[in-house]
Amino acid sequence: MANVRVSEWRKLPVSLAELCIDTTLRCGQSFRWKKLQDNEWSCALHGRILSLKQDSTHLHYRTIKPSLSHLLSPPASQRSSTIEGDGEGEDDDTESLIRHYLNLGPDLTALYEHWSSVDPNFKRRAPKFTGVRILKQDAWEALICFICSSNNNIARISQMVHNLCIHYGPLIGHIGDQPFHDFPTPEALTAPGIESHLRELGFGYRAGYIAKTASIVAKERPKGWLQSLCNPELFDSGMDQKGLPDGGREGYRRAHEELLKLQGVGPKVADCVCLMGLGWGESVPVDTHVWQIAQRDYKFGKGKNKSLTKATYDAVGDHFRALWGKEAGWAHSVLFAADLKTFSERLTTKLEVDVDEVEIKKEDGTVLESKVVVKREYILDEVKDEFGESKDGIVLESSRSQRAKRRRLLV
DNA sequence: CCTTAACCTTCACT
């Protein structure tokens, strides 16, 4: 196998309120992280495989880098293994990469407090979704990933992105037999015949969008064009709404406008790129989920804003910017996460556990089998308007699958 | 400016 350098585990002090990787890496803002083993997340970034895990007080990380020294390395007989120990010294830039990518600067606890103080709905929904941090992803990767996201679900988006990386991105290394590729460059995605190939790979109509957008970015835009749309200012505590215009700052509006000129990029995708790739905190992507949240909790969907037209789209964003302030898109992502089916189990709190003994008998009363069945009762924690019918807030089954599981037990 | 239909594919649910 290839020579690689595996670093030791290192750690940064981070509380779960400031960052919860299990939520942040699954909430649909990034699509390449893989959970390989016991709560260890890995992804290829900037020429290395970065692995993360966390406990209640620290974020732990390590890297696997391809070794350049194999060109002049001693014969295998003189080495104990192909894996060398912690090769990095003081020149390791991994910590700064992590701080940047995970956007560890902002005081998330303070931000949650602010959003809670101005919005009772946020205050009610957010407690079970703490530690949701907006990542600073590569803008090009975010652009292509969110082009893939149209009319799609997170599982398939992740599969499509994986396919992109496998076929067009550079191989960085392996963990076990799992290959890790970095995200392909715009140039790589202008390869001849890429559209039909992507169609074969199951991208559907998005194949054309990706091919066209890659071509525009690689050939019709100056180098560094996408990065030039970035928010230049460092994060300031950002809780002042002063100086935040209705439609957001000028730089944000310009970035959004520029992105709309690409293929397969509408208002929602452009906002995702602005928020997660370009650092514009006031960007509020309004998708079907957020539209439903806006109707359910913020009185949208009536009168002038009956359907999600462009005008309504802007009105929803403006409403949230006025309510939450400069980092409105961040607050929006917390509520979005709270609405994902992936996390729906968190909305139900175990109320009690009943243990029943069930006997299976023949007609004559002979006991064939006796087993213990655990019956769970759930109460919806202050959320009484979704996830199943609630009777006085009490729901006997949290989901259909729960019901099916129990039926299986009883048979 | 608003409204519709078409667009690829997968998967859970009926």
Next chain:
DNA sequence: AAGTGAAGGTTAA
């Protein structure tokens, strides 16, 4: 078991 609808939408008419 085949059919339907929705999944972090965008485009063209």
